[in-house]
Amino acid sequence: ISNLTMQGNIELNGKWLSGDGGSEGIYVSDVGRVGIGTASPGEWALDVNGGVRATSFEGSRDQQFSRMLLYTYSTNSSYTSLMGGGTASGTQSAPAASVGGRTLFYISVRGHDGSGWTGSKGQINAQANATWSTTSTPVRLAFYTTDDGSATAAERLCILPGGGILMPNRASEPATLANKASFFVSSGEMWVKDGSGNKTQLSPHNAENE
Numbered sequence: 001i002s003n004l005t006m007q008g009n010i011e012l013n014g015k016w017l018s019g020d021g022g023s024e025g026i027y028v029s030d031v032g033r034v035g036i037g038t039a040s041p042g043e044w045a046l047d048v049n050g051g052v053r054a055t056s057f058e059g060s061r062d063q064q065f066s067r068m069l070l071y072t073y074s075t076n077s078s079y080t081s082l083m084g085g086g087t088a089s090g091t092q093s094a095p096a097a098s099v100g101g102r103t104l105f106y107i108s109v110r111g112h113d114g115s116g117w118t119g120s121k122g123q124i125n126a127q128a129n130a131t132w133s134t135t136s137t138p139v140r141l142a143f144y145t146t147d148d149g150s151a152t153a154a155e156r157l158c159i160l161p162g163g164g165i166l167m168p169n170r171a172s173e174p175a176t177l178a179n180k181a182s183f184f185v186s187s188g189e190m191w192v193k194d195g196s197g198n199k200t201q202l203s204p205h206n207a208e209n210e
Contacts, residue, residue, distance in 0.1 A: 100130040104139065113151075121146040121153050129161045148175070173199075 016039075018025035027035040035041035037049035059066050070081035085105045090096035098104060109122030122145050129138035138161040144153040158166040167185045174182040176197040183192055183202075190202040 098128045098132040098137075100128050102128050104128055118151075120144075121151075123153060125155075 012028050014030075016023050016025050016027050023039075024037065027039045027041070029035070029041055033041040033043075033045055033047070035047045035049070038047055041047035059068070070083065072079055072081045087098060087102060087104045088095040089099055089102075104126045106120075106123050106125040108120040110118050110120060112118070123143070125142040125144060127140050127142060129140045130136065132138075140161055141159040142155050143157040145156050146153045155168055158168075160166055167183070167190070169188065170184050170186060173186070174184050174193060176193065177195060179195045181192055181194050183190065185191070191199050192202055193199050
């Protein structure tokens, strides 16, 4: 049969939709839940026993939590739940070394501004600090936030490849927050501001700039 036009539903009756007629492939329960590689989809609308590969994924839910949960069951302490990713140059069939300065993986925070969904307004951003090789794979981890009264995310803190901490200069001092303290950099100097608005320079220099 080259083409088949259905005039009604297909009733699998506890059987599989399979490429070779065996008990594998797609299983649909009596209540419409789908199992791929499993005949027991349980409470899930779709239950996949095996890996899934896709070019993109988007989930949404109305008046409920949208969530992604990972669980691992093992007596081997080396196995754990993992979420990761990476970026290479080249193509999927011919990948090339990750280039310095390029973002390898990031977690993006977005919201709705009343007119539409925004771009990324907060990030945890892993970047290649130099072009990668088999003997050197340096990574810097940058944190971005968006200030009050602004719509542009900016880098606030960076963990450098060697473990040093970098804080860029701020255009203005952080607001005074009761019972809280804030660290910030101004003109290349480190400051702390207490909950009463008092500022203390943490990197003072003498006349010889030492």
